[in-house]
Structure formats: C-alpha cells, structure tokens
Amino acid sequence: MFDYKTFETIAGWAVSRAINESSWIFPLVQAFHLVALGFLAGAILMVDLRLLGSGFSNQPIAKVARDARPWLLASLVAMVLTGVPQFMSLATKEYESPYFRWKMMFLLTALIWTFTVKRMVAYSPEGRFGGGLAKLVALVSIGLWTSVAINGRLIGFFS
Amino acid sequence: MVDIALGDYFAPLQTLANYVSELPTSIQLRESQYVMPWVFVSHVISMCMFAGTILMMDLRLLGVGYMQTPFSQVQRRLFPWQMVAMFISSATGLALVWGNPLNYVTNIIFWLKMLAMALAAINALAFHFITEYTVVDWDAGRLPPSGARLAGWLSIILWVNVVLAGRLMPYALTWFRS
DSSP: OOSHHHHHHHHHSHHHHHHHHOSSHHHHHHHHHHHHHHHHHHHHHHHHHHHTTSSOTTSOHHHHHHHHHHHHHHHHHHHHHHHHHHHHHTHHHHHHOHHHHHHHHHHHHHHHHIIIIIHHHHHSOTTSSOHHHHHHHHHHHHHHHHHHHHHHHHHHHOO | OEEOOGGGGGHHHHHHHHHHHTSHHHHHHHHOTTHHHHHHHHHHHHHHHHHHHHHHHHHHHHTSSOTTSOHHHHHHHHHHHHHHHHHHHHHHHHHHHHHOHHHHHTOHHHHHHHHHHHHHHHHHHHHHHTGGGGHHHHSSSSOOOHHHHHHHHHHHHHHHHHHHHHHHGGGHHHHEEO
16 A cells, blocks of 8 residues: 555546646645645644643643644644645656655554644543643644644655 | 736835845855755745734634733734744745845736735734724633634735735746736
8 A cells, every 4th residue: 555556546636737837736735735734733722832831821721722623623634635736746756765765654653643642631530640641642733733844845845 | 817017016126136146245145055945944934823823812802712811912922933033934935035136026926925914014003002902801811802703814814815925926926927
C-alpha cells in the first residue's frame, strides 16, 4: 500500500493532474490549509493553555474542552479536506520527502494523544490528575502538534 | 495574467528596498541555506499561536464559541499569548522582508496583507476603546451586542485574509505583472 506504485497511481489520477496543471487551485487550497491550521491551533491551545494553568484557571477544564471540541473537529475536517488534494497532486514528490513521512507519523501520534490521553485528563473530574501530570500532557500535545506543523512547512522547502 | 503595473507606484520604496538588499545582513540572510527556512518555520508556528488565540477569542465575541466562559476572562487569559506570538511573528516577518526586500516591495499581495493587518489593528483598538466599555452588561452567558459581534466578524475576516495573503504572496509574480 505504501510502495511507489500506489503514489504514482494517485498522482496520475485526472483530479490530481488537474490540480497540478491549474495555476490557482493548488495555491488556494494551500492557503486555506493554513487558515484551517490557525483554527486548529486555537482549539488545541485553548485546552492546553488551560491544562498548563495559564488558560482560564477559574474554569473547569472539562467545560473548556467541551467548548473547544466542535472547533477542534471542524478544523480537523477542514485540514483533511485541504490536505488531501495537496497530497494527491504531489504524491510522487511526497513519497520521496522525509518531512512528509515525519509529518504523517507526528500527525498520527498527535491525533492518538489528543483523543485518548489528553481527552481523558481533560474530561476527568477536577483534581483526579495532579497539576504536574496535566501540564506534561499539555506540553506533549503542544510539542506533537508543533512538530506536525514544522514538518508540514519543511515539505515545501526540501522536497 | 492581470496587468497591474504596481512597480510605478512604489518607486520611492523601490530605492529603499534596493538599499536594504545590498546591506551585508540582508545578503547573509538571503544566502543562508539553513537560516531562512527556519525563519519561515518560526513565522508559521508563531502565526498558529497568534491566529489561534485571536480566532478563538473572536468566536467568543460572536457568541458561537466558549460561551461557558465570560468574554473578559477569555480576553484576559489569551492576551499575553497573543502579544508574545505577535512579537515573534513580527520579528520573523521583518527578517523575511529584510532578507528579500525586492521580492516584497512590488508584490501586490504583500501590500494587501499589510493593509489587512492595519485594518485589523484599527478594529481591535476601536473595539477596545468603544465596545469593550460595556462588557459588564454582556460578559457572561449572553449573546454579545451587535457592536461586539461586528468586531468579531471583522477580526476573523481580516486575519483570515492576512493568513491567505501570506501564503499566496509567492504566486503574485505568476498571477500579476508587477
């Protein structure tokens, strides 16, 4: 599934080639990918900053997490919708790019972290997890998502 | 290609850009293989932090997000992060322009970005000095008044444009004649 042939097939699809040949589709998709990234970063930071104790310290974490959830999910959907077309049109280049692989690995890890550990800590009754642990969970979350963004940017430089 | 001879309007700035581009620091920055990509990366990361914390505050202002937290609390808690992120994105943005001034000075999308940023700043100040005075009346639980929601909409629209313009800048050369 992850061999060069698959990537070549994807890049050869009519849609992929259409995206590549247009002078404006790829730039616009890329630009909206960044806008979605802004919203995504915001929804993640709202909870992480709260876990770090620098957010809304007089608000229960679960309340903030529940409020952030629709924006987190919506921006993740927007990220995928604007990310997949970019991948399709550049599939053969992405195959070669170490940064694309790093990005995908960090993304998978960040998603798992967000929807298991961070979710559990954020929604658990206040005080069940110590402040130190909550901070660690937030720092890991920020670190993982930042790595996704950094590698995403580097794909464009060194591929 | 759209025919906009933007260069004519920026003749005086062109002279300044030429001068900066010949300074040793500008040349070093431009020719550094590793520094420049990392300046770009830092610009994107600080943008995430800035746009993220601004956009979430705007959603609260529109009355569509984080309604369980009073607006003043959202604003107060996010403010220091917004300022730190603004400082980093300004510094890295300045470095990007410093290293390649000629790329930006006649770039219409660059100037649209600067315009959107200026308008966003005016919007933020206007909100702070006018609408925010009544914040006690709508701080918790209730839909913010139309003035506050207008400020939220303007902020989202302008900052989204800043992000879009930032990413689309390199394409100005293929889309428009400068």
